[in-house]
Amino acid sequence: MTQTFPADPIRAVTHPDPYPYYAALRKGPALVRDEGLKLWIAARADTVRTVLDDVRLTVRPAGEPVPHAIAGAPAGAIFARLARMNEGDAHRAARGALVKGLGGVSIDGVFQAARREATALIERAEPGHDAPLDALAFALPVSIVAELVGLPPDDALEATVRQFVACLSPRSPPEALDRAHNAASALQAKLHALTPAGASASPLLERIVSGGLQASGEPPNALVANLLGLFSQTFEATAGLIGNTIVTLARHAEFTARLRESPSDIHAFVREVARFEPAVHNTRRFAKEQVCIEGTTLQPGDAVLVVLAAASRDEAWFDTPERFVLDRPEHPLPGFGAGRHACPGEAIARAIVCGVAIALVQSGFDFANPNLRWTYQPSANGRIPVFNSIGSHAS
Numbered sequence: 118m119t120q121t122f123p124a125d126p127i128r129a130v131t132h133p134d135p136y137p138y139y140a141a142l143r144k145g146p147a148l149v150r151d152e153g154l155k156l157w158i159a160a161r162a163d164t165v166r167t168v169l170d171d172v173r174l175t176v177r178p179a180g181e182p183v184p185h186a187i188a189g190a191p192a193g194a195i196f197a198r199l200a201r202m203n204e205g206d207a208h209r210a211a212r213g214a215l216v217k218g219l220g221g222v223s224i225d226g227v228f229q230a231a232r233r234e235a236t237a238l239i240e241r242a243e244p245g246h247d248a249p250l251d252a253l254a255f256a257l258p259v260s261i262v263a264e265l266v267g268l269p270p271d272d273a274l275e276a277t278v279r280q281f282v283a284c285l286s287p288r289s290p291p292e293a294l295d296r297a298h299n300a301a302s303a304l305q306a307k308l309h310a311l312t313p314a315g316a317s318a319s320p321l322l323e324r325i326v327s328g329g330l331q332a333s334g335e336p337p338n339a340l341v342a343n344l345l346g347l348f349s350q351t352f353e354a355t356a357g358l359i360g361n362t363i364v365t366l367a368r369h370a371e372f373t374a375r376l377r378e379s380p381s382d383i384h385a386f387v388r389e390v391a392r393f394e395p396a397v398h399n400t401r402r403f404a405k406e407q408v409c410i411e412g413t414t415l416q417p418g419d420a421v422l423v424v425l426a427a428a429s430r431d432e433a434w435f436d437t438p439e440r441f442v443l444d445r446p447e448h449p450l451p452g453f454g455a456g457r458h459a460c461p462g463e464a465i466a467r468a469i470v471c472g473v474a475i476a477l478v479q480s481g482f483d484f485a486n487p488n489l490r491w492t493y494q495p496s497a498n499g500r501i502p503v504f505n506s507i508g509s510h511a512s
């Protein structure tokens with residue numbers, strides 16, 4: 118079937134095959150202007166890296182540190198304190214603590230926990246009925262992060278996190294924002310209860326606190342906000358990578374066979390999925406002053422769409438980038454960002470995805486089932502498959 122190019126790099130995110138379009142973007146100028154979107158587009162790996170490294174290009178527009186739609190309300194107060202949404206000292210302090218905290222997590226422990234939880238979920242599904250792909254993709258990563266942070270098991274947590282993340286999208290209607298504020302308050306209360314002075318709910322929390330994020334001041338203080346941020350950073354991105362791993366196995370039966378024979382290859386496999394079909398296709402930066410990038414001058418206030426998924430297939434960085442190659446030499450993955458805001462949860466995220474994927478493979482899940490179909494969740498930046506039909510596993 119011939120596909121037409123997506124109309125622009127935002128629609129590319131949920132297009133069935135955006136990669137030929139991304140290749141065309143890479144062949145154009147280093148920065149190209151999309152007048153319709155009012156964005157500069159960066160698609161080449163080197164340009165993406167240059168943009169992400171430049172401190173004059175910031176994560177929020179100078180005049181709007183918090184989106185107007187949520188400013189002055191509970192979700193806005195959280196947003197204002199997130200490492201992901203800050204620059205300068207506030208960013209450095211929060212990031213340093215998160216890197217210390219997340220860096221001490223046992224990656225094998227996360228992998229084993231994800232595999233155990235996934236196996237239990239799969240076994241609870243009735244033979245011949247839908248495998249619980251949604252629960253594996255969305256609920257399971259939230260539950261792993263909750264365990265790491267020290268929250269007790271809570272089946273309602275996924276729904277609350279789902280409501281909260283609506284505040285991060287400019288597309289959310291007012292009623293979704295109302296729910297996001299309620300969710301922000303509920304999550305904040307749970308996390309605040311974990312953080313009274315001196316208490317240590319988990320080794321992760323203890324490391325984050327000793328790394329400098331203190332629970333001082335009324336919630337949402339920087340500690341509570343950034344603990345909540347771990348859930349919002351995890352939620353859709355990890356669901357996307359789990360979904361894209363399932364899609365890749367559905368398209369390439371030979372890999373399912375190989376993983377059944379050699380389960381330890383799951384780590385290289387998921388790494389390559391994260392390059393070939395990344396979950397996060399783009400992010401944005403805003404010029405706070407005049408900046409010249411590879412011959413193009415950006416004016417203060419100009420916005421750049423940084424197309425991580427195009428960089429992931431740049432032959433300047435990867436040999437035969439349009440091929441899925443299991444034994445590829447390790448190289449930083451553009452889909453996890455780069456520079457001062459690079460994802461500090463990458464190893465944890467990949468371990469969760471590996472645990473879920475190997476549990477599915479070993480359960481006998483039929484990835485080749487022609488009834489296994491998916492669409493992509495509407496999103497301006499995340500490629501997140503939602504499976505809408507029966508996927509049976511061997512009984």
Ligand code: HEM
Pocket residue numbers: 176200201202212215219262346347350351354355358396397400401452453454455457458459460461462463465466467
């Ligand atoms: C497959 C799953 C994930 C993907 C694809 C992903 C991707 C990313 C990307 C691209 C960024 C940088 C955004 C930018 O520079 O504009 C980022 C930042 C971040 N991620 Fe992840 N992420 C994932 C999972 C996680 C997990 C599981 C955690 C924590 C448990 C996490 C924590 C964070 C944090 C705290 C930041 C902000 C860092 C900063 O601004 O300094 N992420 N992630």
